[in-house]
Amino acid sequence: MAQIPRHHRQILLPEIGASGQAAIQKAHVMVVGCGALGSFAIDQLARAGVGTLTLVDRDIVEATNLQRQTLFTMADVECARPKADAAAARVRAIDPGVTVHAVVEHFDSENALELLRGVDLVIDGLDNFPSRYLLNDACVQSGVPWVHGGVIGTEGTSLVVLPGTTPCLRCLFPDPPAPGTTPTCDTSGVLAPAVAIVASHQVLQALKILVGASAAVDTTLVSWDFWNERQTRVDVRASRDSACPCCGLGRFDHLDAPAGSATVLCGRGAVQIVPASKAGRFDLHGLCDRLQTHGRFEIDSGRLRGVLDSVLGESGDEVELTVFDDxxxxxxxxxxxxxxxALYDRYVGH
Ligand SMILES: [Zn+2]
Known part of the structure; x- marks a missing residue:
C-alpha cells in the first residue's frame, strides 16, 4: 500500500491541493528574527512543507525567552545556543526534508540584499523598527513580498507588503519612531497567545501568496487588542503613495544608511555600540525609569549606568550597561x- 504523504491533510484542502503543495515545497522563505513570532512562524512553515528556510537571528537563547519562544528548551539556554542554530535544529527534527540555513548575524544594510537572493517571501519576526524599515527597503528593491508582524504587551499588528502592488511600510508610516520612544517586550512584557495569533496570521498570508491565491490575501492593516478582544482593520489598498521615497521614488534610505557599529574594546571585556542614526539628545531619564525593573540604574555625570539583572555574558558575569546622552x-x-x-536594542530601545 502506498504511504500517505505527510502533508496529506493540507493537500486535501481545495484551496491548496497538489499543485499548491508543490508550490509550497518549491518555495524559499526567510524568517528574519527567530524570537517569539519567529518561533511560531518557523514551526508552521516547516510543518507546511516549505522547501527551503533561511533563519536569521543574532541573539542567543535565554531562560526568559521560553515563556513564548516555543522552538527552544532549557538545553538551549544552558549552552547559550544561538537562536538561529537552535531553530534550524528543531526544523530538521520536525522534517529532515526541509533545507534549512541558519544565519547567526545581525540583519543590516551590509547583508540584507545578499540574504534576499533567491528568497520568495520574508516573514518579519523582528523586534525593532530600524531593522523593519531596512527589511522594507530591501524587499521593495528586490521585489520580494514580506509579511510584517509585531506584538508588544497584549497588542499586535500585521501587514502584507506586495512590492509594486500594495503599499509598503513607508507609504503608511513614512518614518520609524524616534529612538528610545517605543516600548519593547523586555520593558513592557508580552503575552504568548497574542504572539501565536499574529504569527499564524503571517503564515496564513504567506501560504496564500506561495500558492498564488492573491485574491485571498489580506490587504488590510490589522491591529489587535487581544486582552479586550478587539480587532481593527484598515483597508490600505488605496494608500500606495506615488511620492513614497521607497516604493514610489525608489530611494532606499535605510538600505543606504551606514550600519551602526559594534566594536569590541580590547582588554576591557566590553563592546561599544554606536547607533546608526543619532536623533538629537537621548532621553537618559526616561530610559533610567524603564530600566528599573531590570536592575539598579543611576545617572551620574551625564551617563546612565547599572547592571542588568540575570543577563549574563560569556564568562557568566552579569552584563553592565553604560549609556551616554548621544x-x-x-x-x-x-x-x-x-x-x-541585541542587548542594546532590547534594553536601550530603538
Ligand atoms: Zn511605499
Missing part, C-alpha cells in the same frame, strides 16, 4: 558584538 553605549561582560547589539 545614544552611544558600552556593554561590559561580553565581547560578542552581535550579543551586545
Amino acid at each position: 545614544g552611544r553605549a558600552i556593554l561590559a561582560g561580553t565581547t560578542d558584538p552581535d550579543r551586545a547589539r
Whole structure:
C-alpha cells in the first residue's frame, strides 16, 4: 500500500491541493528574527512543507525567552545556543526534508540584499523598527513580498507588503519612531497567545501568496487588542503613495544608511555600540525609569549606568550597561558584538 504523504491533510484542502503543495515545497522563505513570532512562524512553515528556510537571528537563547519562544528548551539556554542554530535544529527534527540555513548575524544594510537572493517571501519576526524599515527597503528593491508582524504587551499588528502592488511600510508610516520612544517586550512584557495569533496570521498570508491565491490575501492593516478582544482593520489598498521615497521614488534610505557599529574594546571585556542614526539628545531619564525593573540604574555625570539583572555574558558575569546622552553605549561582560547589539536594542530601545 502506498504511504500517505505527510502533508496529506493540507493537500486535501481545495484551496491548496497538489499543485499548491508543490508550490509550497518549491518555495524559499526567510524568517528574519527567530524570537517569539519567529518561533511560531518557523514551526508552521516547516510543518507546511516549505522547501527551503533561511533563519536569521543574532541573539542567543535565554531562560526568559521560553515563556513564548516555543522552538527552544532549557538545553538551549544552558549552552547559550544561538537562536538561529537552535531553530534550524528543531526544523530538521520536525522534517529532515526541509533545507534549512541558519544565519547567526545581525540583519543590516551590509547583508540584507545578499540574504534576499533567491528568497520568495520574508516573514518579519523582528523586534525593532530600524531593522523593519531596512527589511522594507530591501524587499521593495528586490521585489520580494514580506509579511510584517509585531506584538508588544497584549497588542499586535500585521501587514502584507506586495512590492509594486500594495503599499509598503513607508507609504503608511513614512518614518520609524524616534529612538528610545517605543516600548519593547523586555520593558513592557508580552503575552504568548497574542504572539501565536499574529504569527499564524503571517503564515496564513504567506501560504496564500506561495500558492498564488492573491485574491485571498489580506490587504488590510490589522491591529489587535487581544486582552479586550478587539480587532481593527484598515483597508490600505488605496494608500500606495506615488511620492513614497521607497516604493514610489525608489530611494532606499535605510538600505543606504551606514550600519551602526559594534566594536569590541580590547582588554576591557566590553563592546561599544554606536547607533546608526543619532536623533538629537537621548532621553537618559526616561530610559533610567524603564530600566528599573531590570536592575539598579543611576545617572551620574551625564551617563546612565547599572547592571542588568540575570543577563549574563560569556564568562557568566552579569552584563553592565553604560549609556551616554548621544545614544552611544558600552556593554561590559561580553565581547560578542552581535550579543551586545541585541542587548542594546532590547534594553536601550530603538
Ligand atoms: Zn511605499
